[in-house]
Amino acid sequence: MTSDLYTYIAHKDQPYANPMGEAAMNRAADLLDLPPDASACDFGAGFCELALRLANRWGARVAAIELSPRIAQGAERRIAERPPQRGSVSLLKGDAGTFRPSFAPESMDLCACIGATHALGGYHKALEVLVKLTRPGGKILVGEGFWTSPEPSPSYLAATGIASDEFMLHFENIEHGIDMGLQSLWSITASPREWDEYEWAHAQAIEAYAAARPDDDEARQMLQRSRNWRRAYLRWGREHLGFGLYLFRKPG
Numbered sequence: 245m246t247s248d249l250y251t252y253i254a255h256k257d258q259p260y261a262n263p264m265g266e267a268a269m270n271r272a273a274d275l276l277d278l279p280p281d282a283s284a285c286d287f288g289a290g291f292c293e294l295a296l297r298l299a300n301r302w303g304a305r306v307a308a309i310e311l312s313p314r315i316a317q318g319a320e321r322r323i324a325e326r327p328p329q330r331g332s333v334s335l336l337k338g339d340a341g342t343f344r345p346s347f348a349p350e351s352m353d354l355c356a357c358i359g360a361t362h363a364l365g366g367y368h369k370a371l372e373v374l375v376k377l378t379r380p381g382g383k384i385l386v387g388e389g390f391w392t393s394p395e396p397s398p399s400y401l402a403a404t405g406i407a408s409d410e411f412m413l414h415f416e417n418i419e420h421g422i423d424m425g426l427q428s429l430w431s432i433t434a435s436p437r438e439w440d441e442y443e444w445a446h447a448q449a450i451e452a453y454a455a456a457r458p459d460d461d462e463a464r465q466m467l468q469r470s471r472n473w474r475r476a477y478l479r480w481g482r483e484h485l486g487f488g489l490y491l492f493r494k495p496g
């Protein structure tokens with residue numbers, strides 16, 4: 245089973261591939277207050293919904309970097325169906341780490357990375373990269389998971405394969421940015437309802453995909469994975485895992 249296909253099927257009919265609801269994502273985009281003709285980048289852009297929003301809302305020129313060929317194709321379809329009315333979205337297909345050096349230091353009015361800090365080496369390294377690329381006075385928007393208590397359930401870690409050091413606590417996500425010299429401007433965390441909407445939409449999409457392919461081994465494996473994930477979400481994930489948006493400003 246390819247993880248790429250699983251992620252694509254789970255999210256292709258959702259605006260975003262993260263647990264924040266669309267209203268919270270829009271609110272984050274609206275708060276950015278980008279200058280005219282802003283340059284922006286979004287690492288792990290998924291289906292480019294945020295990039296489209298940034299272009300339409302602020303007239304920003306957004307470089308959207310996405311590794312998965314399937315998801316990038318989905319993003320291309322969205323951009324073709326809903327071309328931005330102002331600004332632009334340039335989809336760069338490939339690895340975030342490979343594209344990163346092609347952006348000049350301090351050239352971006354906004355650097356974003358939502359649910360994809362692993363693409364840049366994890367939260368700490370991703371923030372370092374985003375800080376380097378952001379111009380003084382520019383903004384950084386990160387979406388990141390967090391543990392709701394200092395000791396995530398070992399059963400949850402075993403069931404999902406998530407390492408305990410993959411995430412920090414919510415306040416630590418913010419304080420790490422402050423320790424790097426950033427100004428913390430705003431943050432919001434996904435509500436239990438947003439999590440439920442996200443997890444069940446994802447589960448329904450995989451159930452429907454597998455039901456339409458009863459003889460397909462890969463679809464069966466995807467279904468098993470989705471049901472295992474859902475079980476872990478219901479038993480432990482709802483209590484232990486959070487997701488936040490973190491908006492920072494680089495001083496200057």
Ligand SMILES: C[S@@+](CC[C@H](N)C(=O)[O-])C[C@H]1O[C@@H](n2cnc3c(N)ncnc32)[C@H](O)[C@@H]1O
Binds near residue numbers: 259
């Ligand atoms: C959880 S999704 C979030 C997508 C989008 N930011 C959103 O919030 O809707 C993570 C995305 O990062 C992409 N990704 C993973 N590793 C990557 C890498 N090394 N370079 C670029 N994109 C990557 C995945 O294919 C996926 O589309």
